[in-house]
Amino acid sequence: MTRAPDAVRLARIQRRFGEFATEYAALPLYSTVCGHVARDDETASLLLAARPGQARPVLWLAALHHLVLCRPDLPAARWYPSVIGAASVPPGDPWPDVRRTVLGHADELTRLIATHGTQTNEVNRSVYVAVGLAAATVDSREVPLAVVELGASAGLLLGVDRYAVELSSPTGSALLGDGASPVRCAGEDRSGVGALLTGTGAALPPVHGRVGVDLDPVDLASVDEMRWLEACLWPEVPGRVERFRAAADLLRGDPPTVLRGDMVERLTEAVRLARTDAGDDAHVVVLTSWAMTYLPAARRRDLVAVLDELAGTVSHLSWLTAEPRGCVPGLDGHEDPVEGSTVLGLRRWRHGHALPPTVLGTCHPHGTWIDVSLPPAAR
Ligand SMILES: C[S@@+](CC[C@H](N)C(=O)[O-])C[C@H]1O[C@@H](n2cnc3c(N)ncnc32)[C@H](O)[C@@H]1O
Structure with missing residues (x-):
C-alpha cells in the first residue's frame, strides 16, 4: 500500500x-x-x-x-x-x-x-469491577475467590479488593473493598446496588489468587514503563493521576503476576496459577475489562471454548465482562446500553453447568457511574 x-x-x-x-x-x-x-x-x-x-x-x-x-x-x-x-x-x-x-x-x-502507542490501565474501573465481583460471588460467598484478568496491562485492577470503592446514590452511599486504603475509587451508583450488596452482607470478598495475561504487560517495577502509562492519562481529570500513582505504590511491594502472551492461549495456565494461590476449590472469576474489543470475532469464540473446557475442572467459574456493546459472545441481543457506555456482563458455570448469561447493567467506561442490578439467581 x-x-x-x-x-x-x-x-x-x-x-x-x-x-x-x-x-x-x-x-x-x-x-x-x-x-x-x-x-x-x-x-x-x-x-x-x-x-x-x-x-x-x-x-x-x-x-x-x-x-x-x-x-x-x-x-x-x-x-x-x-x-x-x-x-x-x-x-x-x-x-x-x-x-x-x-x-x-x-x-x-x-x-x-x-x-510508543497509547496504553490504559484505569484504576477507577475498580468501581464496576468491585460491584461485578460482588455480584458474581453472591451464590458462593463461602468459596475462596481468585481473579484472572485478561488484557491486564500493569495489573492494577487485580488489586481491587485492596482499594476503597465508594458508591454514592441519592438513597445513601456504600463502600466496597478496604475502607482504609490510600487508593480511593468513586462512582455514582444510579441503581442503589451498593446498598443492596452491603445490606445483604454481600460485599466484595478478599481475592486469594490474582493473575493477569497481557500481550504487552507493563512492569510495575519499571520506572520507564509506568511513567509512559501515567503519561497516557489525561492530567486534567481530577484525581485520575493521583489514583494511578497510589495504586501503583500500593501494589508494587507485592505485584500480581501478569503473564505475557495472548489471552486465549494463556488463559488455562493463568487459571492454574490462580488456583495454586487460592486453592483448587477456589471460585475463579475471569475478568475482561476493555480487552475483548481487541479480539477478532473468531478469537472471542475461541475464548468461550476455553472457558467451557475449564468449566469441566473448575467447579465455580465466572466470566465478568466490562466491554463495549457487542464484544461478548452470548450477551449479544441482551444489551440495552447507554450510548458509549460499558456493558457489564456475567457468565457463570457451576459444577460444569452453564447458567444463562446475564447483563448486569451499564457503566461509564471509567467507572464514573454505574447502573447495575444483581444476577437473577442472586436475588
Ligand atoms: C485498553 S487496555 C485495558 C487494560 C485494563 N483491562 C483496564 O481496563 O484498565 C487493553 C489491554 O489488552 C491487551 N491486549 C490486547 N489484545 C490482547 C490479547 N490478544 N491478549 C492479551 N492481551 C491483549 C493490551 O495489551 C492492553 O494492555
Whole structure:
C-alpha cells in the first residue's frame, strides 16, 4: 500500500486535533492545546513520526505529558495539574509555553511518538469491577475467590479488593473493598446496588489468587514503563493521576503476576496459577475489562471454548465482562446500553453447568457511574 504524502497526512492529523478540541472542550489544557495544534503545522508535524494507525492526538499529548513529568522545570509543565497540582495551575493561555517546549524538544518528542502507542490501565474501573465481583460471588460467598484478568496491562485492577470503592446514590452511599486504603475509587451508583450488596452482607470478598495475561504487560517495577502509562492519562481529570500513582505504590511491594502472551492461549495456565494461590476449590472469576474489543470475532469464540473446557475442572467459574456493546459472545441481543457506555456482563458455570448469561447493567467506561442490578439467581 502506498503511503499518503506528508501534506495529506498532516492535514488529516490537524483535522483530528480540531475534532479533539471540540469533543473535549471541557478540558481547558488539552482542548486549548489541540485547538492550536490544529492550526500550527510545525507542532502538528511531530505526529507524522507515529507508527501506522497510531497518529492520533492522544499519542502527541501523551508524549508531551511524558516530557513534562520527566522535566517539571520546562515552561509547559506549569500548566499540568499532574505536575504541579491542580490548585497551582495559573489562569491564562498555556499555548506559548507549550509551543516553546514542544519545538525546543522536538527530537525527544518525535522519538517517543515513533516508538510508543497509547496504553490504559484505569484504576477507577475498580468501581464496576468491585460491584461485578460482588455480584458474581453472591451464590458462593463461602468459596475462596481468585481473579484472572485478561488484557491486564500493569495489573492494577487485580488489586481491587485492596482499594476503597465508594458508591454514592441519592438513597445513601456504600463502600466496597478496604475502607482504609490510600487508593480511593468513586462512582455514582444510579441503581442503589451498593446498598443492596452491603445490606445483604454481600460485599466484595478478599481475592486469594490474582493473575493477569497481557500481550504487552507493563512492569510495575519499571520506572520507564509506568511513567509512559501515567503519561497516557489525561492530567486534567481530577484525581485520575493521583489514583494511578497510589495504586501503583500500593501494589508494587507485592505485584500480581501478569503473564505475557495472548489471552486465549494463556488463559488455562493463568487459571492454574490462580488456583495454586487460592486453592483448587477456589471460585475463579475471569475478568475482561476493555480487552475483548481487541479480539477478532473468531478469537472471542475461541475464548468461550476455553472457558467451557475449564468449566469441566473448575467447579465455580465466572466470566465478568466490562466491554463495549457487542464484544461478548452470548450477551449479544441482551444489551440495552447507554450510548458509549460499558456493558457489564456475567457468565457463570457451576459444577460444569452453564447458567444463562446475564447483563448486569451499564457503566461509564471509567467507572464514573454505574447502573447495575444483581444476577437473577442472586436475588
Ligand atoms: C485498553 S487496555 C485495558 C487494560 C485494563 N483491562 C483496564 O481496563 O484498565 C487493553 C489491554 O489488552 C491487551 N491486549 C490486547 N489484545 C490482547 C490479547 N490478544 N491478549 C492479551 N492481551 C491483549 C493490551 O495489551 C492492553 O494492555
